[in-house]
Amino acid sequence: MKNTWLCISLALLAGQAAAATSAPATEEQEWLSGATALNKNNKVTSLGSSAADTGADNSDREDNVDIARISQEQQAVHWNTVDSSLDAGGLHGNIGSKIEIDDTRWKDNTKNGGKFKLALIQAWLRHDELPGWYFGYWNAREDNYKGQFSNQDYGSTNTINEMYIGKINEFYRGNWGVEVLGGTESATKRWKARLKLWGETRLTDKWSVSGYVFREYQPQSNDSNNTDLEHHSMEMEPGIQYKVNPDLGLWLRPYYSWDKQVRQYWGNIVEEEWKVTAGLWRNWYPLLTSLYVGFGNDKIYNDANKSEVFYNGKYHFIGATASYPIVDNLRLYGEFKAQFTKSHGQWANDGHSWNPFTVVGIEYSF
Secondary structure: OHHHHHHHHHHHHHHHHHHHHHHHHHHHHHHHHOOEEEOOOOOEEEOOOOHHHHOOOHHHOOOOOOHHHHHHHOOOOOOOOOOOOOOOOOEEEEEEEEEEEEEEEOOOHHHOEEEEEEEEEEEEEEEOOOOOEEEEEEEEEEEEEEEEOOEEEEEEEEEEEEEEEEEEEEEOOEEEEEEEEEEEEOOOOEEEEEEEEEEEEEOOOOEEEEEEEEEEEEOOOOOOOOOEEEEEEEEEEEEEEEEEEOOEEEEEEEEEEEEEEEEOOOOOEEEEEEEEEEEEEEEOOOOEEEEEEEEEEEEEEEOOEEEEEEEEEEEEEEEEEEEEEEEOOEEEEEEEEEEEEEEEOOOOOOEEEEEEEEEEEEEEEO
């Protein structure tokens, strides 16, 4: 009898040991085969969740990186960015729409005016069958008005259509790319072509640099009465960023642009603008925010006689942005900037003005 009980006891111990050995393997298989797992409190934990959301140890934090944090830390320098949370396969990107109101206000209300812009479609897309390539489309309508935005008299209208394609290449600890754009503008009755180079790389775990430069060409329109010939433009904006921690960073971006309108008579018109912007971004998860300040100068003059100044405006500004996910991959974003300008020139109202600039948009990532 004693031998029988001994055999039963040994069998039970062996079964418990086998169960203990196979349990982790089973749990590991379930974790790898699904997109979610259960923690000790029986709460479903997404693979994209952070440790702060699940109550997990800090040792797991590096593996559970939030998609929103990636978007905030690694700001790409091409026009639109995408951070898809879906599995690889098929078409990915983002599609959105936005409204911009660029208002100018003077002490004399009769001088007020501005521009209303509706970007009906803005899309940035990539496909897994074309690794490294991206493409997109942008359609917008601009309406200039006189008076205040709440009581305005609309004037000229401009419709913009642009299509672009680009190639992303890896190097060192970052990426660089080349982008080609073609489009039209109804106000000038011109088509345009643009070549753009951009790059971004991490120098250290804290420091990173980025930047872009492009050249654009617009030929003379088909209007026989138009004495304006081709139009050339160039723009560049390098940037440097310091990451204080995963949820806070500082950045500095100098900017320069140059435009030349070739004319048949009276000399070419040249516009030069430079500005310096400094700011910080802060991730409150899932809310993304940034705050920035800066100053600059915008000048338009006759290239044949530089003393003939059409516009000269010195300005400084302060602004903020915010972005918040409404549901899943649908994100609402906005920006407000207050700019204060002192201007003079043949085409300008002399004196001081302030310019409230507002953006409200929505974007869906897939």
